[in-house]
Amino acid sequence: MKLLKEKIVAEGKVLSDEILKVDAFLNHQLDPVLMKEIGAEFARRFADEKITKVLTIESSGIAPALMAALELGVPLIFARKRKSLTLRQNVYETKVFSFTKQEINTITISRDYLSFDDRVLIIDDFLANGQAAEGLIDLVKQAGAKVVGLGIVIEKSFQQGGQKLRESGIRIESLAEIGSLRNGEVTFLP
Numbered sequence: 001m002k003l004l005k006e007k008i009v010a011e012g013k014v015l016s017d018e019i020l021k022v023d024a025f026l027n028h029q030l031d032p033v034l035m036k037e038i039g040a041e042f043a044r045r046f047a048d049e050k051i052t053k054v055l056t057i058e059s060s061g062i063a064p065a066l067m068a069a070l071e072l073g074v075p076l077i078f079a080r081k082r083k084s085l086t087l088r089q090n091v092y093e094t095k096v097f098s099f100t101k102q103e104i105n106t107i108t109i110s111r112d113y114l115s116f117d118d119r120v121l122i123i124d125d126f127l128a129n130g131q132a133a134e135g136l137i138d139l140v141k142q143a144g145a146k147v148v149g150l151g152i153v154i155e156k157s158f159q160q161g162g163q164k165l166r167e168s169g170i171r172i173e174s175l176a177e178i179g180s181l182r183n184g185e186v187t188f189l190p
């Protein structure tokens with residue numbers, strides 16, 4: 001997606017060979033016009049999939065996922081990282097290792113919002129080693145629902161998540177695929 005790649009080049013900051021900071025438009029300050037276009041692009045790519053729910057993980061997945069849900073005309077559920085006092089029982093839960101925080105989070109969603117007949121599009125801001133996506137897939141499976149695909153804003157293709165998940169049969173649509181962050185420079189895959 002051209003607009004997204006331009007934004008990454010103009011406003012992204014390469015923190016190391018592995019980490020890209022996009023606080024200027026995705027992870028802290030949000031660019032609503034870009035988010036709207038991202039939502040429309042995901043909706044276009046998954047238009048034939050009869051999606052009934054969009055699922056993401058708080059907090060940075062929420063903006064692009066909400067825009068996709070709006071375009072698709074379906075609800076968005078975001079998995080919570082901390083158990084809220086009002087979400088103690090009646091939940092699906094799983095453990096996810098956070099790549100950026102280097103800690104394990106228990107993520108939960110209420111059983112009220114996913115059921116066996118749902119067709120779920122999972123959306124996240126980044127795909128690195130795939131742990132966040134695998135956790136979300138696990139929650140959908142616990143509900144007996146179907147994962148129709150994974151929509152990723154920025155895939156770091158030099159990490160293992162994308163390959164692993166594609167090999168397991170998951171359809172992944174990434175709007176920007178980064179081949180390398182070496183020498184402080186973002187190189188996209190063609």
Ligand code: 5GP
Pocket residue numbers: 018019020021022027060097098099100124125126127128129130131132133156161
């Ligand atoms: P994974 O679980 O695929 O290893 O990592 C994906 C999660 O880690 C995403 O939800 C995202 O929040 C975070 N993440 C991974 N790599 C990066 C990165 O280079 N930059 C930022 N800002 N977040 C990242």
